[in-house]
Each structure stands twice: as C-alpha cells, then as structure tokens.
Amino acid sequence: MDIIVVGGGLMGTAAAFFLSRRGLRVTLLERRFVGQGATVASFGNIRRQGRYLPQLPLAHRSRALWGEIDSLLGEDVEFRATGHLRLIHDQDGMEDMQAFAKAAKPWGLDLEMLEPAEIRRRFPGLGPDAIGASFSPEDGSANPRLMAPAFARAAARAGARIVEQAEVTRIERRASGFAVETCQGIFESDQLLVTAGAWGAKMAAAFDEPVPLRLNGPQMAVTEPLPHRILPVVGVWARNHDAGVYFRQVERGNVVFGGGRRVEVPWETGFAKTDPQLLAVQLPHLVRLCPALAHVQVIRTWSGPEGYLSDSLPVMGPSGKVPGLHYAFGFCGHGFQLGPGVGDVMAELIATGQTNTPIGDFSVTRFQDQPAPEPVH
Numbered sequence: 169m170d171i172i173v174v175g176g177g178l179m180g181t182a183a184a185f186f187l188s189r190r191g192l193r194v195t196l197l198e199r200r201f202v203g204q205g206a207t208v209a210s211f212g213n214i215r216r217q218g219r220y221l222p223q224l225p226l227a228h229r230s231r232a233l234w235g236e237i238d239s240l241l242g243e244d245v246e247f248r249a250t251g252h253l254r255l256i257h258d259q260d261g262m263e264d265m266q267a268f269a270k271a272a273k274p275w276g277l278d279l280e281m282l283e284p285a286e287i288r289r290r291f292p293g294l295g296p297d298a299i300g301a302s303f304s305p306e307d308g309s310a311n312p313r314l315m316a317p318a319f320a321r322a323a324a325r326a327g328a329r330i331v332e333q334a335e336v337t338r339i340e341r342r343a344s345g346f347a348v349e350t351c352q353g354i355f356e357s358d359q360l361l362v363t364a365g366a367w368g369a370k371m372a373a374a375f376d377e378p379v380p381l382r383l384n385g386p387q388m389a390v391t392e393p394l395p396h397r398i399l400p401v402v403g404v405w406a407r408n409h410d411a412g413v414y415f416r417q418v419e420r421g422n423v424v425f426g427g428g429r430r431v432e433v434p435w436e437t438g439f440a441k442t443d444p445q446l447l448a449v450q451l452p453h454l455v456r457l458c459p460a461l462a463h464v465q466v467i468r469t470w471s472g473p474e475g476y477l478s479d480s481l482p483v484m485g486p487s488g489k490v491p492g493l494h495y496a497f498g499f500c501g502h503g504f505q506l507g508p509g510v511g512d513v514m515a516e517l518i519a520t521g522q523t524n525t526p527i528g529d530f531s532v533t534r535f536q537d538q539p540a541p542e543p544v545h
C-alpha cells in the first residue's frame with residue numbers, strides 16, 4: 169500500500185516515520201521545509217495537566233514514545249522529563265486544579281498537590297505568593313526546532329520519500345486512489361493523510377467536510393541566558409486568560425515564555441506577527457511566577473500559525489465521506505505533546521484499519537450536522 173502525507177510538521181513527519189516502519193510506501197509533501205509551520209514556533213511543553221480527559225489515553229501513548237524518543241529517532245531532541253508545575257494564586261484556581269486532579273486520576277494521570285511550604289522547599293524562587301500547586305512529575309519539554317527534521321530524517325532512513333518545496337495545490341480522488349498536484353508535478357497514491365496544520369481545514373472543505381477553524385498564534389518570547397536554575401516547566405491554574413503565562417528554562421540558560429491572548433494570523437500569508445502590547449501584558453504575570461526574572465532582558469519574540477477548532481479539539485481519524493482519506497490537523501495549541509502519539513496512532517489506523525487508542529471524539533464527522541462554517545481562504 170502507498171500513501172501520500174500532505175504537510176511536514178510534527179504530525180506529518182511522525183506519521184511518515186511510523187507508517188514507513190509498518191512497511192507502507194510513504195511520500196511526504198511539504199510546501200516549504202519540514203517543521204516550519206506551528207511546530208518550530210512551539211513552546212515545547214510536554215504537558216498532560218489540564219487536558220480534555222478523553223484525550224489522555226492518546227497523551228499517555230505519546231508520553232511513552234517521548235520516553236524512548238532519542239533511540240527511536242537516533243538523535244538527541246532535548247527531551248527532558250523535568251516535571252510540570254502549575255501554581256495557584258486564588259480559590260478559583262484551587263477549585264479547578266482539585267476538580268481536574270480528581271477527574272484525571274481514573275484516566276491514569278496522578279498529580280502531586282503541593283502546599284505553599286512544599287513549593288518553597290522543592291522549587292525555591294517559584295510562586296512566592298502561591299497558595300498551592302499541582303505537579304506532574306513525568307511531564308517536561310523537548311526542543312521544537314529539532315522535532316520535525318529529526319522525524320523526517322528517521323522516516324527517510326525507514327524508506328519514506330520526503331519532498332520539500334512541493335506545495336499541494338489540488339487533490340483529486342480517482343477510482344484507483346488519489347492524484348495530488350504540486351509545483352513539482354503530480355503524485356499518486358492509494359491512501360492520503362492530511363497533516364497540513366491549520367491548512368488541513370481548507371483540504372477537508374474541498375472534500376465537502378468543512379470544519380470551524382480559526383488561524384491564531386500563541387505569543388512567545390525568550391530572555392537572555394542566565395545560570396541554569398529552573399528545572400520544571402512552570403504554568404498556572406488561572407481563569408483569567410491573560411494570567412495564563414507559562415515558562416521554562418532551557419539548559420543553555422535562556423528562559424522561554426508564552427501564554428495569554430493569541431494574535432490573529434492572516435490566511436493569505438500565514439505569518440504570525442507578534443504584538444508588543446501582549447508582551448507588556450505577559451510580563452507582570454511572568455514576574456509573579458518567578459520574581460527573579462524582573463530585571464532580565466527579553467531578546468526575541470515570535471509566534472506561529474496554529475489551527476483552533478471551535479471546540480478546542482483536533483480533527484483526527486478517517487474522512488466521513490472519502491474512502492482512503494485520513495486527517496490529523498487542527499491541534500489547537502496543544503499538539504506538541506501529542507505529536508509522536510498522533511503519528512503512531514494514525515499509522516496503526518491506516519495500516520490495520522483500527523486502533524485501541526480512543527480518538528472518536530476528534531472525528532471530522534462531529535461537525536457534519538452543524539451550520540456550514542465561514543469558508544477558509
């Protein structure tokens with residue numbers, strides 16, 4: 169069986185890798201260079217706290233793959249299981265954390281609940297006015313810049329053909345399979361997997377499966393390098409969206425942070441431009457989480473184009489209308505953690521026709537009885 173994967177972000181390259189390992193003949197088509205969409209812009213958080221609960225089996229499967237990622241890919245992608253700490257500043261945050269921790273336990277996610285004295289002892293300098301925190305010890309981070317190229321190289325070694333600078337302009341379903349037009353010619357296959365990030369919505373709409381997707385960008389920044397002191401990824405339980413800032417320190421010393429409101433991204437360019445005013449909103453919340461950052465220099469800001477569905481869940485699974493067509497796009501700002509698991513599950517589904525990991529809630533068909541969304545340009 170051969171398959172074309174459209175889009176070379178984390179989802180497409182991971183899927184190409186796992187599909188190739190299952191013996192399928194894979195061609196991955198990427199309009200630019202692999203990893204240059206949402207993936208390269210990611211904060212790199214490998215986080216399970218706060219997820220939609222029925223997504224946890226997929227997140228656990230992905231976390232297991234993160235644990236063996238260097239040997240799977242044959243290179244160091246800076247995965248570190250440093251733990252993920254979420255601080256709490258008010259009663260609303262405490263209630264949200266406690267409700268999530270209780271509900272997540274039967275789904276296999278155990279959170280440690282920390283009193284203020286325990287936070288000070290284990291994480292000195294973090295959350296001095298926090299009234300509590302939750303800690304997920306096996307979560308952490310990896311380097312988003314490395315992920316898609318590393319998966320693409322590993323996929324190529326496993327037999328996949330990776331074609332860059334091949335923008336897909338048209339996909340036709342024929343009796344024998346798919347014909348995919350690009351600026352490098354027409355490619356044909358039995359099966360097709362759409363992993364084109366936000367642009368997956370445009371491709372689904374062309375198959376009469378429109379989905380309500382917005383193109384937004386979380387806003388990120390990085391500081392000058394400092395002595396390496398902060399181990400966990402740090403976030404907050406906050407209902408105030410502006411206060412939802414998170415950060416981590418990379419081993420080279422820079423502190424990467426993001427969160428709060430997102431920027432609008434124009435469909436025509438897909439270029440996610442940062443807003444200096446949002447940085448001004450983020451900084452006081454960052455300093456509350458870690459006061460030592462008050463006098464540190466921010467050296468760069470960036471964002472990236474990410475697809476957000478109206479229910480904040482991705483589209484994943486087979487098409488409801490076209491045999492042989494599959495989707496994995498629209499990961500709503502939380503796809504980095506899921507990436508290896510998405511690639512593995514999609515490969516299993518396509519190669520065997522089934523998967524034990526429940527993904528029914530992410531089916532494209534959930535939108536079929538809704539009023540048609542605004543067209544994606």
Ligand SMILES: Cc1cc2nc3c(=O)[nH]c(=O)nc-3n(C[C@H](O)[C@H](O)[C@H](O)COP(=O)(O)OP(=O)(O)OC[C@H]3O[C@@H](n4cnc5c(N)ncnc54)[C@H](O)[C@@H]3O)c2cc1C
Pocket residue numbers: 174175176177178179180197198199200201202203204205206207208209210211212213214215334335336337363364365366367385386387388470471472473474496497498499500501502503504505506
């Ligand atoms: C700023 C930011 C921070 C984030 N932080 C986190 C985080 O900390 N933790 C987390 O879990 N998630 C995070 N995310 C989300 C995560 O990065 C994404 O969900 C994930 O990278 C999506 O991967 P993807 O492969 O679906 O999309 P993309 O990486 O966007 O890849 C899609 C690819 O398809 C290609 N493409 C599009 N159209 C065509 C076409 N016509 N022909 C050929 N190729 C095409 C694009 O060029 C692109 O390379 C963040 C996202 C952003 C933007």
